[in-house]
Amino acid sequence: MAGTRPKVVETASQLRAAVRGFRGEGAKVALVPTMGALHAGHIALVRRAREIAGRSVVSIFVNPTQFGPTEDFSRYPRTFEADLDKLADVRADLVYAPAAADMYPQGFATRIEVGGPSQGLETDFRPHFFGGVATVVAKLFIHCMPDYALFGEKDYQQLKVVTRLSRDLDLGVQVVGMPTIREADGLALSxxxxxxxxxxxxxxxxxxxxxxxxxxxxxxxxxxxxxxxxxxxxxxxxxxxxxxxxxxxxxxxxxxxxxxxxxxxxxxxxxxxxxxxxxxxx
Amino acid sequence: MAGTRPKVVETASQLRAAVRGFRGEGAKVALVPTMGALHAGHIALVRRAREIAGRSVVSIFVNPTQFGPTEDFSRYPRTFEADLDKLADVRADLVYAPAAADMYPQGFATRIEVGGPSQGLETDFRPHFFGGVATVVAKLFIHCMPDYALFGEKDYQQLKVVTRLSRDLDLGVQVVGMPTIREADGLALSxxxxxxxxxxxxxxxxxxxxxxxxxxxxxxxxxxxxxxxxxxxxxxxxxxxxxxxxxxxxxxxxxxxxxxxxxxxxxxxxxxxxxxxxxxxx
Structure with missing residues (x-):
């Protein structure tokens, strides 16, 4: 049964105000960073977010800086309205959908690189990838300042990179990994x-x-x-x-x-x- | 006339507790990041910090990652006790003196690079420098979450890099530059x-x-x-x-x-x- 669609905010200051409100109620806050096109793997993260924290925030942002020039940024699936319906079903509390021009304003010049777990594997084939991920996740964490952030183990190397990042920058966010959700024939949801x-x-x-x-x-x-x-x-x-x-x-x-x-x-x-x-x- | 030495805290959680206390009094907080060996240029920053914010925090940390392997990290002047006396004179509210092992724990692997204003000049001769500065300043900002941070114009390129960094990561810190203090014959204090x-x-x-x-x-x-x-x-x-x-x-x-x-x-x-x-x- 479909619930009410979550409130959608588009700026960091709106997000901070909403999170302050949650904290004012005494709630902990869990962030589920996504690029939208939500599937059952994301929904499991949101369910878990609601279990470990009183309030769940889902960010939806197709981050251009983690795609290489020949990769699928432009054709990456964008299903915002359907995403909101799915989030209504699991009663997500808030959606943060920032604009790229706010995330990367004129003159933006900062990049965060995480060594350690980023070495090899994906980096050998997508050398730009984890720099883009680390930078946007750091920004999302700084915008939201959640207690928890949930990531799927399907992107296992990303989970390890983000865990390292949060610890290294002392962002105070506990990164939680969740098992991969699969189709009946074993294919990992993506x-x-x-x-x-x-x-x-x-x-x-x-x-x-x-x-x-x-x-x-x-x-x-x-x-x-x-x-x-x-x-x-x-x-x-x-x-x-x-x-x-x-x-x-x-x-x-x-x-x-x-x-x-x-x-x-x-x-x-x-x-x-x-x-x-x-x-x-x- | 010497005042009381400021309280010294060594961990991010102690710092956060102290800053929460300042905010609880309704005060704004200004951070003056230093590597110690304080001179009149630093002291002018602390005086100004007290003017623009109710409370001043001075960090003292000789950051190893902004020195190259052949540079002067080991011989950089360390004058902690004299620094505290100088800060007593200007009634700084708090000193944050983290340990290197807390700032860069086992497995630390994250580096923040700021392009734009870091290009050329110092970077041509100290290619490691601004990466080290940006990473430690981001951490200090995240630890303290001040309203303002004051830097001297003597390190003008650093001032521009840190301003860009704070804006790019949305750290909510207003970076304030202060004119260089000079000896009577024109030498910039350093x-x-x-x-x-x-x-x-x-x-x-x-x-x-x-x-x-x-x-x-x-x-x-x-x-x-x-x-x-x-x-x-x-x-x-x-x-x-x-x-x-x-x-x-x-x-x-x-x-x-x-x-x-x-x-x-x-x-x-x-x-x-x-x-x-x-x-x-x-």
Whole structure:
């Protein structure tokens, strides 16, 4: 049953006033940063936000600085009205939808780079990406000053980068990661799945299946390098162009250095003109 | 007459509690970020801080990340007890003296870069400098969340970089610049003047005199390129090694593009092992 659409604010000062109001009621505040095109993964974040904090703020901003010049910024799905209906259903308290001209005014010249967990993986293929993410997330945190911010584990490297960022700048925001939501056939939910043709959609779960196979091999004592190479071959055999399949330390995202460390498997591959990513714990 | 030494806090949470107390009294808060070794230039900033805001916070932190590997971090003057006495005289309300291990904990990986006004000048000779400054100033602003922050015009490019940073990250801090304080012979006050031998100290004002000469030439219609080249020659003739003498747009610090723009003259030069900087308006 649809509830009332959340109030939408477009400026940082309106946002701050609303957050002050929430705090005046004694509520904690959780922020769910999104680029819109909301799916069940986002909605799970909003539900969780309401559980851990009294009030939920959802930001919707398709951030131009995290797209490269040849990437899909212009065609990225924009479904603002449908997003508001979905947020009404889960009773989100507030939507923050800033304008790009307010986020990046004339003369804007600042960029935040996070080393550590940003090294390798996505950065090898999208070198601009985490600088853009870190800068906009820092701004969103500074605008909202929430107690919590929720991110999906589907973008696992991003979750680690944002966690590091919040700690390093002492933004006082506890970053919370939530498990990836998947379709019945294993495909991780993503706004970019909308780009897939029916044939591509049928093929796409191979990434998840290949990662699962690699995880089983490693749990059975197999060499992670061989396991990820085989997963990569399996994904390529289905017709995808693999950017990477990698086993990394699940906390630092550093290359594996020895036994007894938590392992995360991460992959990125192109299916036609759509780039898909996924990851699982071992 | 010496007043009471200001209270000293060493952690961001102690600082926030103290600032909350100031705000609870209805006071505005002004921050004066310093690396200690306080001189009359810093003290003028603190006096002004008390005028424009009810409460003044002085941070003292010799920031390692803005020094290059061959620079003077280890020998930078540290005069904490004398600094507190000077701050007692001007009735500063609070000193924030964080530990480096708290500012840059294990795994710290974030760096803030400001383009625009950081381009050229100091960056040509100290490429690490403004990244280090921007990162620590952002952290100090986030820790303190002051209404105002005061910086001396002696570090004019830094003033412009910090102003840009505060605006770009929407930190809500109004950055205020204050005119350079000089010795009677024109030498700009600097903590690094303590490095100068008596002979070097006698020579050092040549930078200011050369800049004054260039400003006069430009005001009389002279070509800024010729005027700054002559100033550079005059400084070199006194035995200094010149890093730069430049005429720039006083607001953007971009190279001069035409008539009718505000002009700032900026210089940096080595006197023995001491690097001095200065600047003046035209």
């Amino acid at each position: 706004s970019r799945n909308a780009y897939l043709s029916p044939e591509e959609r049928a093929t796409a779960p191979v990434i998840h299946h290949a990662l699962n196979g690699a995880a089983e091999m490693i749990r059975a004592g197999g060499d992670p390098t061989i396991a990820t190479a085989q997963a990569s071959e399996r994904i390529a055999a289905a017709g995808l162009r693999v950017d990477y399949v990698a086993a990394r330390n699940a906390e630092t995202l550093a290359p594996l250095a020895g036994a007894d460390e938590p392992v995360r498997l991460l992959a990125a591959a192109w299916l036609g003109t759509t780039r898909l990513i996924d990851n699982i714990p071992v | 903590s690094r003047n303590a490095y100068l031998s008596p002979e070097e100290r006698a020579t050092a004002p040549v930078i200011h005199h050369a800049l004054n000469g260039a400003a006069e030439m430009i005001r009389a219609g002279g070509d800024p390129t010729i005027a700054t080249a002559q100033a550079s020659e005059r400084i070199a003739a006194a035995g200094l090694r010149v890093d730069y003498v430049a005429a720039r747009n006083a607001e953007t610090l971009a190279p001069l593009a035409g008539a009718d723009e505000p002009v700032r003259l900026l210089a940096a030069a080595w006197l023995g092992t001491t690097r001095l900087i200065d600047n003046i308006p035209v």
